[in-house]
Amino acid sequence: MDSIDRQDIATIMDALGRRARAASAIVATAPAEARDKALRVAANTLRARTADILAANALDMDAATEKGLSGAMLDRLMLNPARVEAMAKGLEEIADRPDPLGAVLERWERPNGLRFEKVRVPLGVIAIIFESRPNVTADAGGLCLKSGNAAILRGGSESFHSGRAILAALHAGLDAAGLPRDAIQAPPTTDRAAVGELLTMTRWIDVVIPRGGKSLTGRVAAESRVPVIYHLDGICHVYLDKDAEADKARRVTLNAKMRRTGICGAAETLLVHKDVATTLLPPILDDLIQAGCEVRGDDGVQALDARVKPATDEDWDTEYLDAILSVKLVGSVDEAIDHIGRHGSHHTDSIVTENAATAERFLTRVDSGIVLHNASTQFADGGEFGFGAEIGISTGKLHARGPVGAEQLTSYKYVVRGDGHTRP
Amino acid sequence: MDSIDRQDIATIMDALGRRARAASAIVATAPAEARDKALRVAANTLRARTADILAANALDMDAATEKGLSGAMLDRLMLNPARVEAMAKGLEEIADRPDPLGAVLERWERPNGLRFEKVRVPLGVIAIIFESRPNVTADAGGLCLKSGNAAILRGGSESFHSGRAILAALHAGLDAAGLPRDAIQAPPTTDRAAVGELLTMTRWIDVVIPRGGKSLTGRVAAESRVPVIYHLDGICHVYLDKDAEADKARRVTLNAKMRRTGICGAAETLLVHKDVATTLLPPILDDLIQAGCEVRGDDGVQALDARVKPATDEDWDTEYLDAILSVKLVGSVDEAIDHIGRHGSHHTDSIVTENAATAERFLTRVDSGIVLHNASTQFADGGEFGFGAEIGISTGKLHARGPVGAEQLTSYKYVVRGDGHTRP
Numbered sequence: 001m002d003s004i005d006r007q008d009i010a011t012i013m014d015a016l017g018r019r020a021r022a023a024s025a026i027v028a029t030a031p032a033e034a035r036d037k038a039l040r041v042a043a044n045t046l047r048a049r050t051a052d053i054l055a056a057n058a059l060d061m062d063a064a065t066e067k068g069l070s071g072a073m074l075d076r077l078m079l080n081p082a083r084v085e086a087m088a089k090g091l092e093e094i095a096d097r098p099d100p101l102g103a104v105l106e107r108w109e110r111p112n113g114l115r116f117e118k119v120r121v122p123l124g125v126i127a128i129i130f131e132s133r134p135n136v137t138a139d140a141g142g143l144c145l146k147s148g149n150a151a152i153l154r155g156g157s158e159s160f161h162s163g164r165a166i167l168a169a170l171h172a173g174l175d176a177a178g179l180p181r182d183a184i185q186a187p188p189t190t191d192r193a194a195v196g197e198l199l200t201m202t203r204w205i206d207v208v209i210p211r212g213g214k215s216l217t218g219r220v221a222a223e224s225r226v227p228v229i230y231h232l233d234g235i236c237h238v239y240l241d242k243d244a245e246a247d248k249a250r251r252v253t254l255n256a257k258m259r260r261t262g263i264c265g266a267a268e269t270l271l272v273h274k275d276v277a278t279t280l281l282p283p284i285l286d287d288l289i290q291a292g293c294e295v296r297g298d299d300g301v302q303a304l305d306a307r308v309k310p311a312t313d314e315d316w317d318t319e320y321l322d323a324i325l326s327v328k329l330v331g332s333v334d335e336a337i338d339h340i341g342r343h344g345s346h347h348t349d350s351i352v353t354e355n356a357a358t359a360e361r362f363l364t365r366v367d368s369g370i371v372l373h374n375a376s377t378q379f380a381d382g383g384e385f386g387f388g389a390e391i392g393i394s395t396g397k398l399h400a401r402g403p404v405g406a407e408q409l410t411s412y413k414y415v416v417r418g419d420g421h422t423r424p
Numbered sequence: 425m426d427s428i429d430r431q432d433i434a435t436i437m438d439a440l441g442r443r444a445r446a447a448s449a450i451v452a453t454a455p456a457e458a459r460d461k462a463l464r465v466a467a468n469t470l471r472a473r474t475a476d477i478l479a480a481n482a483l484d485m486d487a488a489t490e491k492g493l494s495g496a497m498l499d500r501l502m503l504n505p506a507r508v509e510a511m512a513k514g515l516e517e518i519a520d521r522p523d524p525l526g527a528v529l530e531r532w533e534r535p536n537g538l539r540f541e542k543v544r545v546p547l548g549v550i551a552i553i554f555e556s557r558p559n560v561t562a563d564a565g566g567l568c569l570k571s572g573n574a575a576i577l578r579g580g581s582e583s584f585h586s587g588r589a590i591l592a593a594l595h596a597g598l599d600a601a602g603l604p605r606d607a608i609q610a611p612p613t614t615d616r617a618a619v620g621e622l623l624t625m626t627r628w629i630d631v632v633i634p635r636g637g638k639s640l641t642g643r644v645a646a647e648s649r650v651p652v653i654y655h656l657d658g659i660c661h662v663y664l665d666k667d668a669e670a671d672k673a674r675r676v677t678l679n680a681k682m683r684r685t686g687i688c689g690a691a692e693t694l695l696v697h698k699d700v701a702t703t704l705l706p707p708i709l710d711d712l713i714q715a716g717c718e719v720r721g722d723d724g725v726q727a728l729d730a731r732v733k734p735a736t737d738e739d740w741d742t743e744y745l746d747a748i749l750s751v752k753l754v755g756s757v758d759e760a761i762d763h764i765g766r767h768g769s770h771h772t773d774s775i776v777t778e779n780a781a782t783a784e785r786f787l788t789r790v791d792s793g794i795v796l797h798n799a800s801t802q803f804a805d806g807g808e809f810g811f812g813a814e815i816g817i818s819t820g821k822l823h824a825r826g827p828v829g830a831e832q833l834t835s836y837k838y839v840v841r842g843d844g845h846t847r848p
Contacts, residue, residue, distance in 0.1 A: 025765070029788055110810055114799060123821050124791070206821050227651065227822045248844030255846035341449070352844075363839050364453060367548070375538060375842030384847065385838070386534055397547050397630050397835040398651045399823040411821040414809070415787050418799030420672030420776075422679035423808065 006193055013197035016152065016185055017204025020125045023182035024150035028122045032099035034177045035145055039095035042173030043088040046138065049169055050084045056165035057134065064132075064158050077132045077158055087138040087166070090389055094142045097388045100407040101148050117415045122148035124206035126409060127198045128391070129154045129220055131212035134162035140211070141170050141184045143391050147409040150183045152205065154198060156212075157190035199224040209404070211392055214319075229404060231395040233345035234264030235319045236377040239336040239362065240280055241353035242273035248374055249280055249352045254287045255376040256350065261323050264393060265348050265380030268319055271336045274329040277304065285327075293323045300329040316343040333358050337365045344368060346395045348380040369395060369402035430617055437621035440576065440609055441628025444549045447606035448574035452546045456523035458601045459569055463519035466597030467512040470562065473593055474508045480589035481558065488556075488582050501556045501582055511562040511590070514813055518566045521812045524831040525572050541839045546572035548630035550833060551622045552815070553578045553644055555636035558586035564635070565594045565608045567815050571833040574607045576629065578622060580636075581614035623648040633828070635816055638743075653828060655819040657769035658688030659743050660801040663760040663786065665777035666697035670704055672798055673776045677708050679800040680774065682715045685747050688817055689772050689804030692743055695760045698724065698753040709751075717747045724753040740767045757782050761789045768792060770819045772804040793819060793826035 027035065046053065057079040064077055106118040126149045128140040137153050144151035155163045163186060171181045187194040199208060199220065208228050210220035217230050238256050240249045256267035272281055277300060285305045288295055295301070296311040308327070315326040316339070330336045333351070340349050350372035351362040359373045370380050370393075380403070382390025387405035394400045400408040451459065470477065481503040488501055530542040550573045552564040561577050568575035579587045587610060595605045611618040623632060623644065632652050634644040641654050662680050664673045680691035696705055701724060709729045712719055719725070720735040732751070739750040740763070754760045757775070764773050774796035775786040783797045794804050794817075804827070806814025811829035818824045824832040 025789070025791070028791075108810065110808070114803065114808075116809060121791075222649070225646070227820065229822075245844070251844055251846050259847055359841075365449070367449070367452075367545075368837065370838045370840060372840040373842065375840055375845040376847050378847040379538065379840060379842075379845070381847075384534070384538075385540060386532065396651065398653075401835055402838050411825055413792065414794045414826050416794065416796040416799055416803060417783075418797065418803075420669070420675055421799040421803070422675050423683055423800050423802040423805075 009189060009191055009193045010197055012189070013187060013194055013201065014204075016187060017125070017201045019182040020150040020152055020185055021204045023180040024122065024125050026180055027145065027150060027183045028124075028148045030148070030179055032101070034179060035148065036095040038145060038173040038177035038179055039091045039142055040173070041176040042138075042142070042170045043091040043095075045169040045172040046084055046088040046091070046166065049165070050081055053084055053162065053165045053169075054079055054081070056161040059161040060159055069158065073132060073158070077134065077162070079134055079162060083135065087135050090135075090139055091142045093388050094146045094406065097146070097406065100146065100410055105412060112421060113419065114421055115417045118412050119415055120410050121413050123409055123411050125150045125152065125204055127152040127154065127205050127208045127226070129195055129198065129208060129210045129212075129216065131156045131216060132158040134159045134166060136211055137163045137166040137186075138170070139389050140209075140391055141167070143389055143406050143409060145183060147406040149409055151185070152198065153184065153186045154195060155186070160190050196223070199226060202226050209391055229392070229394050229396065229400050231264060231347065231393050233319050233395065234266070234347040234380075234393070235269065235317070235343060235345040236265060236267045236347055236380070237269045237271055237336075237340050237344060237349045238267045238377060239271040239330075239333070239340075239349070239351045240273060240276065241333060241351060241355065241358050242275045243355035243358060244273075244276065244280060244352040245354050246280055250284050250287060252350065252352050252374065252376050253284050254291065256378055257288060257325050258291045258293060258323065259376070259378045262321050263378070265378050266321065267350075267377045268326065269316060269343070270325055270327045271330050271339060272327065273333075274300065274331055277301070277329050288325060293325055295325055295327055297327040298329060301327045319345070333362055337362060340366050340368070346397075347393065348372070348377045350375060350377050369393070433613060433615055433617045434621055436613065437611060437618055437625065438628075440611060441549070441625045443606040444574040444576055444609060445628045447604040448546065448549050450604055451569065451574060451607045452548075452572045454572070454603055456525070458603060459572065460519040462569060462597035462601035462603055463515045463566055464597070465600040466562075466566070466594045467515040467519075469593040469596040470508055470512040470515070470590065473589070474505055477508055477586065477589040477593075478503055478505070480585040483585040484583055493582065497556060497582070501558065501586070503558055503586060507559065511559050514559075514563055515566045517812050518570045518830065521570070521830065524570065524834055529836060536845060537843065538845055539841045542836050543839055544834050545837050547833055547835050549574045549576065549628055551576040551578065551629050551632045551650070553619055553622065553632060553634045553636075553640065555580045555640060556582040558583045558590060560635055561587045561590040561610075562594070563813050564633075564815055565591070567813055567830050567833060569607060571830040573833055575609070576622065577608065577610045578619060579610070584614050620647070623650060626650050633815055653816070653818050653820065653824050655688060655771065655817045657743050657819065658690070658771045658804075658817070659693065659741070659767060659769040660689060660691045660771055660804070661693045661695055661760075661764050661768060661773045662691045662801060663695040663754075663757070663764075663773070663775045664697060664700065664704055665757060665775060665779065665782050666699045667779035667782060668697075668700065668704060668776040669778050673704055674708050674711060676774065676776050676798065676800050678711045678715065680802055681712060681749050682717060682747065683800070683802045686745050687802070689802050690745065691774075691801045692750065693740060693767070694749055694751045695754050695763060696751065697757075698755055701725070701728065701753050712749060717749055719749055719751055721751040722753060725751045743769070757786055761786060764790050764792070770821075771817065772796070772801045774799060774801050793817070
């Protein structure tokens with residue numbers, strides 16, 4: 001496949017986009033029962049074909065090992081029976097959820113008798129560009145189908161065989177439901193030029209969603225001519241207010257940082273009101289360090305525990321995605337809000353306080369997609385919100401903000417009914 | 425001002441963006457009363473300063489006449505007492521509308537006791553890039569302020585003095601309400617490089633809205649790194665079904681084309697079911713031609729009236745914005761839907777029929793922001809929808825679709841309240 005030249009790739013991708021557009025018109029108006037049936041049959045097909053899928057994955061794993069990919073990369077790529085079952089279960093959970101389409105969001109009548117409805121409709125064609133996790137094929141394909149969209153799934157070359165095997169199961173589901181296979185497609189080549197084509201095919205693609213590390217997301221955001229829904233950074237903060245309850249502060253901080261350090265909702269910076277630093281902070285620092293976390297603090301924090309390393313200016317702008325936490329003392333909730341405004345990434349930020357007015361001030365003024373009161377930033381997850389599966393968490397403000405589930409993959413249209421109405 | 429070099433412009437625009445961001449945090453949390461007061465005082469200031477504004481406009485008109493601008497351009501640029509009063513009234517109407525901010529769009533609780541709210545918030549900083557109509561300064565500035573956003577208004581060089589005078593009235597309103605003047609700014613230079621800066625200032629600007637002709641919109645859409653809300657084309661269709669009522673078909677068609685030909689909701693193509701062409705179409709063609717409309721038709725249409733000119737392939741993809749209509753016979757509602765899918769611009773399309781099932785098929789399957797049944801496409805207007813003023817009509821599917829009023833200039837955030845909740 002790698003010998004396909006640039007011109008061929010443009011032709012192939014254009015044809016693929018055209019087929020996706022045609023399929024999107026069919027799935028957009030297919031009944032919810034058909035879309036859900038496709039998801040359930042795909043789930044059962046994944047289960048039934050577990051051996052085939054693991055064999056395909058073994059090819060990818062062998063190639064990746066030969067290429068010398070890191071252990072973390074290999075772990076992301078690796079499938080086992082439990083992970084296949086998790087994909088199947090994920091599809092069934094998507095099928096179980098209410099239909100996001102067709103809902104009348106608003107309905108009104110004008111004095112001239114024209115009747116207006118604002119109706120939820122699919123976005124159309126969604127391209128997902130991701131790295132090596134094979135489960136994205138099932139999750140993203142499933143969410144797009146649930147929301148009546150056609151999907152183009154472009155995974156990394158490392159997961160080529162695994163992705164193909166999973167896609168075949170999705171196609172079995174589409175077949176069983178009488179829906180076109182073109183509703184979920186993958187480019188037939190892993191050439192990077194295919195990504196460039198996807199980012200310029202405004203005629204066929206309505207939105208691009210990159211799922212992966214910052215370099216992938218940054219490239220897509222910088223180059224795409226198609227609108228993008230994405231999250232770039234998750235520099236999440238916990239602020240311990242002077243009216244924080246000590247035990248809640250301790251539990252929330254440890255969980256926000258250490259439950260899982262590699263996810264975008266993990267806390268990266270702890271802000272602490274200086275009036276309570278000496279009382280509140282020492283046991284928290286001890287918890288963190290005992291749990292294996294490196295703590296980098298300003299002078300005030302270093303003075304509280306000899307194991308704290310000095311923080312540099314860069315630390316306040318860093319998403320570690322690791323067992324490292326930067327800690328800073330602030331003089332007021334407003335100083336915390338200001339720090340988050342300058343260094344945060346509009347993702348998820350939490351305040352711990354018993355003072356309701358202080359909490360409201362923080363929740364109102366911190367300009368992030370998710371703001372929490374007395375709760376861990378690790379709740380930044382579509383599942384925890386009750387959305388079912390999610391395709392990512394958006395840090396942009398246009399269209400979708402926070403967890404992006406099936407409902408966020410929709411748009412709306414206005415349906416206007418008259419009786420020969422003309423405008424004066 | 426024109427001697428400012430590129431580096432200076434980058435510095436000036438960056439400072440302007442930074443000030444807009446700071447002001448946006450203030451207007452975002454300002455009470456509705458303050459925002460509405462600013463709008464009302466601005467309206468009264470416009471009225472009180474009518475003479476000054478007309479004097480400023482005279483400077484622009486003199487320069488434009490000297491430059492040899494077309495009559496249509498001069499008419500767009502020209503202000504008179506009635507147009508100043510219309511701007512003032514527009515601001516008051518915006519003030520009269522309910523506050524779009526703060527509404528809790530959804531509220532739910534999870535089994536673990538976490539309480540979720542989805543709350544409407546401003547987008548942040550909005551840059552409006554427009555051409556010569558001075559009223560955009562008042563309309564766009566007013567809508568942004570109503571929705572708690574900061575605005576950067578970049579008008580064409582032709583309306584520089586008029587824009588300044590109107591902006592001064594908006595600033596008088598902000599002063600009276602105790603809000604920062606930086607909430608509504610204009611670049612101090614008309615250098616085109618300033619537009620380039622606006623399109624790349626992702627740090628300070630959340631969304632760019634171009635308002636003007638296709639060349640402006642196309643440039644902004646192609647170059648902007650900031651997300652864009654825009655409408656490129658308004659190739660609107662009327663489809664006369666075989667079950668159309670003759671009188672409704674006649675009234676709707678004439679109104680959709682000829683009420684005003686230069687607006688984006690004007691019909692450009694008429695599709696007619698072939699079974700009713702000989703009965704339905706002749707009086708409609710006569711109406712149109714009598715009204716001064718040039719009709720370009722396919723062979724079947726030409727056969728009905730000798731005055732019909734031949735349509736070329738290009739006609740089906742053309743937004744005339746003029747007294748010209750292309751007319752085509754189709755064999756079914758599905759052929760009409762297919763034609764609109766291939767040649768339309770996802771803006772506004774209408775069906776005339778007494779058959780409810782046919783109407784539903786059209787309304788569901790035509791993928792446009794506004795679809796109408798037995799009503800003129802000229803209703804594609806925020807005012808006709810009851811939205812009050814509008815900043816434009818979006819043909820994109822992401823975020824805002826159809827008329828963009830104050831409510832469409834908002835985003836949302838999730839506010840999550842717990843009691844020391846940690847994620848298992």
